[in-house]
Amino acid sequence: MKVEPPGPEAQKIMDRDKRFMATTNKVMPVVAKRGKGMYVEDVDGNVYLDFQSGIAVNNLGHCPPTVVKAAQQQLETLIHFPGILLSQNMEGRLAEELNEIVPGNFTKKTYFSCTGCNAIDTAIKVARWSTGRPRNIAFHGAFHGKSIGALALTASRTNYRKGFMPEMPGVLHVPYAYCYRCPYKMEYPSCDVYCAKFIDEEILSKFIPPEEVAALFVEPIQGEGGYIVPPKQWHKEIRKMTEKYGILEVADEVQSGIARTGKWFAIEHFDVVPDIVCIAKGIASGLPMSACVFNEKYDIKQPGAHATTFAGNPVTTAAALATLKTIKDEKLLDNATKMGEYLMKREYEIKDKYEIVGDVRGIGLMTAVEIVKDKKSKKMDMDTRNKIVNGCLKKGLLILFCGPSSIRIIPAVNCHKEHIDKAMEIFEEEVKKVQAECKAACGTV
Numbered sequence: 481m482k483v484e485p486p487g488p489e490a491q492k493i494m495d496r497d498k499r500f501m502a503t504t505n506k507v508m509p510v511v512a513k514r515g516k517g518m519y520v521e522d523v524d525g526n527v528y529l530d531f532q533s534g535i536a537v538n539n540l541g542h543c544p545p546t547v548v549k550a551a552q553q554q555l556e557t558l559i560h561f562p563g564i565l566l567s568q569n570m571e572g573r574l575a576e577e578l579n580e581i582v583p584g585n586f587t588k589k590t591y592f593s594c595t596g597c598n599a600i601d602t603a604i605k606v607a608r609w610s611t612g613r614p615r616n617i618a619f620h621g622a623f624h625g626k627s628i629g630a631l632a633l634t635a636s637r638t639n640y641r642k643g644f645m646p647e648m649p650g651v652l653h654v655p656y657a658y659c660y661r662c663p664y665k666m667e668y669p670s671c672d673v674y675c676a677k678f679i680d681e682e683i684l685s686k687f688i689p690p691e692e693v694a695a696l697f698v699e700p701i702q703g704e705g706g707y708i709v710p711p712k713q714w715h716k717e718i719r720k721m722t723e724k725y726g727i728l729e730v731a732d733e734v735q736s737g738i739a740r741t742g743k744w745f746a747i748e749h750f751d752v753v754p755d756i757v758c759i760a761k762g763i764a765s766g767l768p769m770s771a772c773v774f775n776e777k778y779d780i781k782q783p784g785a786h787a788t789t790f791a792g793n794p795v796t797t798a799a800a801l802a803t804l805k806t807i808k809d810e811k812l813l814d815n816a817t818k819m820g821e822y823l824m825k826r827e828y829e830i831k832d833k834y835e836i837v838g839d840v841r842g843i844g845l846m847t848a849v850e851i852v853k854d855k856k857s858k859k860m861d862m863d864t865r866n867k868i869v870n871g872c873l874k875k876g877l878l879i880l881f882c883g884p885s886s887i888r889i890i891p892a893v894n895c896h897k898e899h900i901d902k903a904m905e906i907f908e909e910e911v912k913k914v915q916a917e918c919k920a921a922c923g924t925v
């Protein structure tokens with residue numbers, strides 16, 4: 481690190497942005513100039529080790545050469561051809577690839593769009609059209625996006641909804657399987673996944689007619705809500721219930737998909753085959769692309785009923801095809817599994833040593849630690865969490881908040897041990913320092 485961020489150049493840019501850009505939530509003082517692999521350089525010459533991966537977008541690191549080359553070639557060949565009315569030879573190729581990698585032993589069809597919430601909005605429409613039912617179910621803590629459709633499903637912060645009523649009607653939220661903080665104060669496995677059974681026994685039997693529910697939206701691992709990994713039994717129970725009532729299960733793989741967990745999609749870890757899968761973020765290594773992939777029997781057979789201008793854009797599609805090919809060619813599912821085990825081993829060691837690290841969660845390289853006042857009380861500690869994240873940033877390590885008091889640690893799926901060693905060295909140093917400061921200030925830990 482050359483200067484403490486924000487350096488003078490960064491400050492100038494941040495001031496301009498503040499003046500001319502609509503209010504955002506840019507909470508970290510990093511202004512990037514360029515990125516390569518696991519590293520990002522800012523406009524003042526600081527170099528950061530990136531364990532944020534652009535919020536699970538840069539799954540192959542920054543500017544992966546195979547993707548850059550494919551996008552460059554496509555830029556010189558054909559940039560746009562209106563997929564709403566005409567065809568080009570890219571989007572169908574990608575849809576065919578997705579048919580292969582998305583779980584389910586049946587033919588799948590795809591609507592492309594540009595960002596995660598577009599894929600979620602598409603899933604809302606596909607489920608509504610094909611079932612003819614008006615309601616949806618989602619989970620407490622869920623994040624599905626901020627468009628007016630997806631927002632009705634999102635339930636991770638009141639700030640996202642405040643001032644935006646009326647919202648899409650008919651969405652019911654139920655507790656997720658957050659075992660570290662069980663909403664029912666039970667313990668797994670003796671609870672026998674009561675939180676899943678509750679939906680059938682209490683909600684769909686006494687409150688909401690199941691025959692009116694089009695879809696249940698579920699993040700296989702809850703992302704923005706805190707990187708919460710449910711028990712396999714929970715997912716299986718949820719699937720049993722959705723099948724029983726003909727409710728379409730939508731797996732929101734926007735954050736957890738595209739090799740992040742060591743499989744193409746996180747839902748595969750739970751042996752569940754959903755009806756609809758929403759994909760975005762990592763699919764095109766940073767170019768804006770999303771996909772809603774579903775069992776062909778739910779196709780909206782009404783030409784023109786659903787489409788967007790940039791859907792299946794040739795350049796983003798070329799980037800996506802190159803991303804998928806690179807994951808296969810470089811065996812990155814295996815690497816994410818191996819590196820994920822190595823990273824989580826280090827996270828568990830840190831948890832064992834420090835009172836303020838309450839929980840470690842994750843699969844593959846979708847990992848997080850939860851920061852608490854102390855292990856016994858499990859009291860959430862957002863301030864301490866923020867201090868650790870900001871302290872790491874000043875030392876050149878980018879990690880990211882999630883949930884009220886957790887930290888995402890999500891390097892690219894082609895990372896190596898040396899990256900993890902360096903990141904965990906900085907992270908541990910910071911946890912140690914912040915814990916000592918807490919102890920000195922209030923004597924609690």
Ligand code: PMP
Pocket residue numbers: 535595596597598600623624625626699703704732733734735736760761
């Ligand atoms: N679903 C999930 C699980 C997400 O994590 C996100 C973004 N963080 C979205 C949907 C929305 O994606 P986007 O911001 O691209 O609209």
